[in-house]
Amino acid sequence: MTERIYHPSIGSIELITGPMFSGKTEELIRRVSRAHIAKLNTKLFKPDIDTRYAANHIVSHNQRKLEAINVESPLEILGLSGDADVVGIDEIQFFGEDLIDVCTKLANGGKRVIVAGLDKNYKGIPFAPLPNMLCAADYVTKLQAVCLNCGAPATFTFRKDKKKNQEIVLGERFDYEALCRPCFHIEKQTQE
Numbered sequence: 001m002t003e004r005i006y007h008p009s010i011g012s013i014e015l016i017t018g019p020m021f022s023g024k025t026e027e028l029i030r031r032v033s034r035a036h037i038a039k040l041n042t043k044l045f046k047p048d049i050d051t052r053y054a055a056n057h058i059v060s061h062n063q064r065k066l067e068a069i070n071v072e073s074p075l076e077i078l079g080l081s082g083d084a085d086v087v088g089i090d091e092i093q094f095f096g097e098d099l100i101d102v103c104t105k106l107a108n109g110g111k112r113v114i115v116a117g118l119d120k121n122y123k124g125i126p127f128a129p130l131p132n133m134l135c136a137a138d139y140v141t142k143l144q145a146v147c148l149n150c151g152a153p154a155t156f157t158f159r160k161d162k163k164k165n166q167e168i169v170l171g172e173r174f175d176y177e178a179l180c181r182p183c184f185h186i187e188k189q190t191q192e
Helices: 024-037 075-080 098-108 130-136 181-191
Strands: 012-018 042-047 057-059 065-067 069-071 086-089 112-118 139-142 156-159 176-179
Touching: 012 024, 012 098, 012 130, 024 042, 024 057, 024 065, 024 086, 024 112, 042 075, 069 075, 075 098, 086 098, 098 112, 098 130, 112 130, 156 181, 176 181
Parallel strands: 012 112, 012 139, 042 069, 042 086, 086 112
Antiparallel strands: 057 065, 156 176
């Protein structure tokens, strides 16, 4: 995995994606922390519906955390990121397609934008706005988790609860697990 060297006059969009439990938030925290060490002004944002760990922080599953600003809409990020050199946005799957325009405007304005989010939903279908964010991103890092059934590299997020059929359900290890492709399709068939 290569990480580019930041130059303050050149903006960019970096996408970190993969299934749950693959380390997306951990990687976002690592990159933003390194920018902070480099004395760059950083701002982190997260959707206000994500209340799993802490109200005003992004938190990894390993409990590493950084202070973040809660926003309801990606459009709020434009007004709140003013003097930031580096803008981090976590859980982008909870934002709509407006996020792509926001990230593009920030990058075109010279900001390094680092976003992290799920690539597929619990059905294995691309999670909006990820397909369009892939096209907008200058750099893409796709992480893998470990399949809890067989130990192979996992690229799918499986929702254990058969009753919940809605697209967005906040959850943790009790609700979701990372699975490889064969195990995901076996589990999916048993739920149908």
